[in-house]
Amino acid sequence: MKPRDYTEFTQSCPWMAELQDSERLRVHHDLRVQVFEPGAPVCQRGQSAEHWVGVLSGLVKVSSVSLSGKTITYTGVAPGGWFGEGTLLKRDVWKYDVIALRKSRIGLLPAETFFWLLDRSLAFNHTIVNQLNERLGQFIGQLQIDRLAGSDERVAHTLAAMFHPVLYPGVGQMLRVTQEELGYLCGLSRQRVNQALQRLSSLGLLRLRYGGIEVPDAARLRAFESSHVEVHETARGVQRVTQHEAG
Structure with missing residues (x-):
């Protein structure tokens, strides 16, 4: 991981502070950072989910297209946001598209490392449970927004x-x-x-x-x-x- 990537990563991952040294070392070794230009797909609907995904810098939107052809935007993901834990836990494919709205640096943590952390880190398990809980509340709120x-x-x-x-x-x-x-x-x-x-x-x-x-x-x-x-x-x-x- 490059110095800039390391700085952005640690700033965007408060959950890292709760990991053991050996766990942080594994994350640093396995994490891949990729740059996406505006309009580029970060994740595509129907593809197998192989990473836990984090926005180190930039901005992305999570959306899908209905049968009628209407684009439905579920949420935006700002810097520091990580997503895809629910899809990984189900070992499923992406049910939505994730598109970069501006030039974005994206952290990609392999599914193997994600599950390795779940197996050994209680702190990481707490992070994921909190993520799922907060994400559920956010999506319920989004449904209310759509009716406004x-x-x-x-x-x-x-x-x-x-x-x-x-x-x-x-x-x-x-x-x-x-x-x-x-x-x-x-x-x-x-x-x-x-x-x-x-x-x-x-x-x-x-x-x-x-x-x-x-x-x-x-x-x-x-x-x-x-x-x-x-x-x-x-x-x-x-x-x-x-x-x-x-x-």
Whole structure:
């Protein structure tokens, strides 16, 4: 593993700190790092899953195509995120496609090493159980997002999901993402994403920064419901009209 790969890997793998020295040595020896250009497939539906996959840097989306030809995006995976443990445990094929949205450095831990760690490391078992639990909650939340009519809510909830401290520990409070990339994850146009971000920014739920988005409180963003804001603003508008008529 190259020095840059080692640095990115250790920053993206807090679970490594819980491993024994011999286990870390095995991971360092077996891990392969590959660079994927924008639009390149990291994993393809129907292919046998042979690695536990981690995003060291960059951004990828997890999606599939329905029988009607509609692309369904399940989630984005930000730096520090690892995925595929469920598929590996079932010794199954990928049920979805994973596409790089930008140039991304991807860590590929062989399935053999993954199962070797499961057999000998209690700490690694805890990591995988937590991953599965948090991932289930995330996908349930995604189903709710898909039923939301408001674009502002879709942007808010999709963005909040990328600030998950367990699934994406490398993000912190700042996610490097463009409005176009966020649009791919939300299934919205860049223009609509821009409008939603401006609105959410005006409510103090996020800050637009050069090259990314800062979210000081992901829980507040996750709890956002545009209908409540719209009702509140409508009520204020009615109140202003009533006061004007009364005057």
